[in-house]
Amino acid sequence: MQAVLEVIGLKKKYKDGTFALRGIDFQVKEGEFVAVIGPSGAGKSTLMRCINRLVEPSEGKIYFNGNDMMKANGQKLRQHRREIGMIFQNFNLIPRVTVIDNVLNGRLGYTGSLAGALGIFSRKDRDFALEILARVGLADKALKRVDELSGGQQQRVGIARALAQEPKLILADEPIASLDPITSENIMEYIYNICREDGITCLINLHQVEIAKRYATRIIGIREGKKVFDGTPDELTREVIRSIYGQQK
Numbered sequence: 231m232q233a234v235l236e237v238i239g240l241k242k243k244y245k246d247g248t249f250a251l252r253g254i255d256f257q258v259k260e261g262e263f264v265a266v267i268g269p270s271g272a273g274k275s276t277l278m279r280c281i282n283r284l285v286e287p288s289e290g291k292i293y294f295n296g297n298d299m300m301k302a303n304g305q306k307l308r309q310h311r312r313e314i315g316m317i318f319q320n321f322n323l324i325p326r327v328t329v330i331d332n333v334l335n336g337r338l339g340y341t342g343s344l345a346g347a348l349g350i351f352s353r354k355d356r357d358f359a360l361e362i363l364a365r366v367g368l369a370d371k372a373l374k375r376v377d378e379l380s381g382g383q384q385q386r387v388g389i390a391r392a393l394a395q396e397p398k399l400i401l402a403d404e405p406i407a408s409l410d411p412i413t414s415e416n417i418m419e420y421i422y423n424i425c426r427e428d429g430i431t432c433l434i435n436l437h438q439v440e441i442a443k444r445y446a447t448r449i450i451g452i453r454e455g456k457k458v459f460d461g462t463p464d465e466l467t468r469e470v471i472r473s474i475y476g477q478q479k
C-alpha cells in the first residue's frame with residue numbers, strides 16, 4: 231500500500247532555542263488510523279503543524295502522497311494543504327458565524343480567493359456542506375451561530391469543515407482534550423467511522439492512552455522530540471507506556 235505520509239529526519243528548533251522535534255521518522259500508509267501519544271511538551275502538536283507547514287520545520291523531509299511538502303510553495307502548497315484536513319483541540323471555528331459558513335470555509339482551497347473572501351459559494355458547495363452536516367448529525371443546526379452550540383457540537387462542525395476539504399489525510403490535534411468523557415467518545419466514533427467509511431488516513435494526537443489503544447490501528451509514542459515507540463495497540467504494554475511517559479504516569 232502506498233504511503234500517504236512519509237516523515238524523514240524531522241527536526242524543529244523554535245526561535246527561542248527550544249528543540250521540539252529531534253529527528254522523527256515514520257510512514258503512514260493509506261487507510262491507517264495512527265494515534266500519536268506522549269507527555270505534555272513531547273512535540274506532538276509541533277509534529278502535526280510541521281506536516282502541513284503551519285510550523286516551518288528546521289530540518290528533514292515530508293512527503294504527502296509522494297509530494298515533497300518542503301519544496302511546495304504558493305499554489306502547490308495550497309493544493310496539498312486542501313487535501314489535509316485539520317481538527318483542533320479548541321475547534322478553531324469562527325464563533326459568530328453560522329455552522330454552514332464555518333463548514334464552507336473548508337471549501338476555500340477549491341474556490342477562487344476573491345469568491346472565498348466574499349463568501350460566495352456555489353449551490354453545489356452548499357449542498358455538499360449540508361450533506362456533510364447531516365453525516366455529523368447537525369443538519370438542523372446549519373443556520374445556527376457556532377457560539378450557540380455545545381463543545382461536542384462545535385467539534386462536529388470542526389470535523390465537517392475538515393471533510394468539506396475532501397481530505398486524503400486528517401490531522402487531528404488532541405480533538406477531545408477539551409471535552410467530557412462521554413462527548414469525547416462520541417467525537418472519536420465520528421472521526422473513526424468517517425475515516426473508515428471514506429478511506430481517509432488519519433494521524434491523531436491523543437492524551438488518553440486507553441482511547442488511543444481502543445481506536446488506533448497503530449500507535450506512535452513520542453518523548454522529548456523523539457519517536458520512542460511505533461507499534462500496534464497490543465504492543466503498547468504498561469511497561470512501554472511507562473517508558474514513554476517516564477515519571478509522569
Ligand SMILES: Nc1ncnc2c1ncn2[C@@H]1O[C@H](COP(=O)(O)OP(=O)(O)OP(=O)(O)O)[C@@H](O)[C@H]1O
Pocket residue numbers: 244245246248249250268269270271272273274275276277
Ligand atoms: N511557538 C513556540 N515557541 C517556542 N517553543 C514552543 C512553541 N510551541 C511549542 N513550543 C515548545 O516545544 C515543545 C513541544 O511542544 P508541543 O506543543 O509540540 O508539545 P505537545 O506534545 O503537543 O504538548 P501538549 O500535549 O502539552 O500539547 C515544548 O517544549 C513547547 O514548550
